[in-house]
Amino acid sequence: MSFYAFNIAVKGPTQEEIASYLESLGEAGAVTPTENGTTVFSSDDCSEKNHIERLARAASQRFACPALAMHNYDDAILWYQLIVNGEQADEYDSCPSYFDFGFQDNPPRGPEGGNARLLCETWGAESLWIPLVESILRSHNVPGRDIPDFDAQMQSFLEGAPIHATFPPNMPSGMQSDILNRLSDLASSISKTPESYLGNPDSLFTRAVQMLPPAARDTFMAKFNNACIEAGVGEQAADSSLQSGFSDERERHAALAAALGLPRIVASLCGMQEEDLVPEGTIFVGEGQ
Structure with a gap:
């Protein structure tokens, strides 16, 4: 089941202040009770992350406070x-390579950006949480998530068995060879991926x-x-994350919320669609309120 969420966490203003301001902008969504100052x-509007980014910037400027725009894509x-x-x-x-990794010359890349110290200091988390937040941001040991799903033939190919591809009868032989070569390059790039990327119990x-x-x-x-x-x-997700990494981004989001003291609803809420x-x-606020 697909999951998409566009949220803003704002530190400082009250729930009523945020709701009133966003409603004045014509926004629609849910404003949760203030928890730990957030x-x-x-x-x-789950159409684009630029929208939530603009809202976070506007709210931050209006109230002279920190705002964290967050987007979970599928x-x-x-x-x-x-x-x-x-x-x-x-x-x-x-996962910066999510949209360009696959049958291209682009090996998978780990997370990019993210300043754990700045994030903790801005959100008022004590310094002892900085290494944990850093590990949450850097961990990319998610089995089978960043690497595209492969059928049984492709999996056999990655394990060293010959692949028996079936091509359309009119496809030129040169194109068939090109596809097989690209599959070979893809398998090679995956075989060189650090072990932690594919799952390592002794993770950061x-x-x-x-x-x-x-x-x-x-x-x-x-x-x-x-x-x-x-x-x-699931209630076993937290423990399993310690054993084999985050199986999806809601787990990473939940870990980040727990470390920073964000309202835990931030990892699950998706506007009024999840009332x-x-x-x-x-x-x-907005339509359907």
Whole structure:
């Protein structure tokens, strides 16, 4: 099932202030109750991340505060842009090669951008959380997510068995050879991918969690588990993430929310389309309120 979410976390203003301001702009969506000084707005406009970016910039400038624009694209990409006083301070993309990796000469790349120290300092998280946030941003040991899905023949090919491709009868032999060569190049690039990219129990994330003081570790795991449940990825997702990495971007988003103290709903809410998920006290603005 596809999942798309466009959210803004705003630190400072009250829920009522955010709701009133966004409604004055003609926006539609859900404004959650303020939690730990942070209010989340989930936009009903899931057409492009530029829209949520502009809203975050406008809200940050209007209230002279930090705003975090976040976009989960089909559970395959987590993107955020940190805005401070109306200006971009940081940007992150968990899978920058998602749209150009495949049958091209573009090997998979790990996450890009993201300043853990700046993110923690801006959101008021203590310095002990910086290594954990860094590990959440950098981890890319997600089995089978960034690498395209392959059928049984392609999987056999990657494991060294010859591939028996079936081509249209009128396809020129030169084109057939070109396709096979590109498949070979693709398999070669995957075979050279770091082991952590394909899944490594001894991941950065696991080590960072283990390094936390016991009380902080227990607090984080409890928040992470609750955020995973809220996000609909299952009550075992938090523990499995420590073993084999994030299986989808909602898990990464939930971990980031738990580490920064963001409302856990931020990893699951998608405007009024998910009205059954919103917490009590949520204010709906715009159409359908």
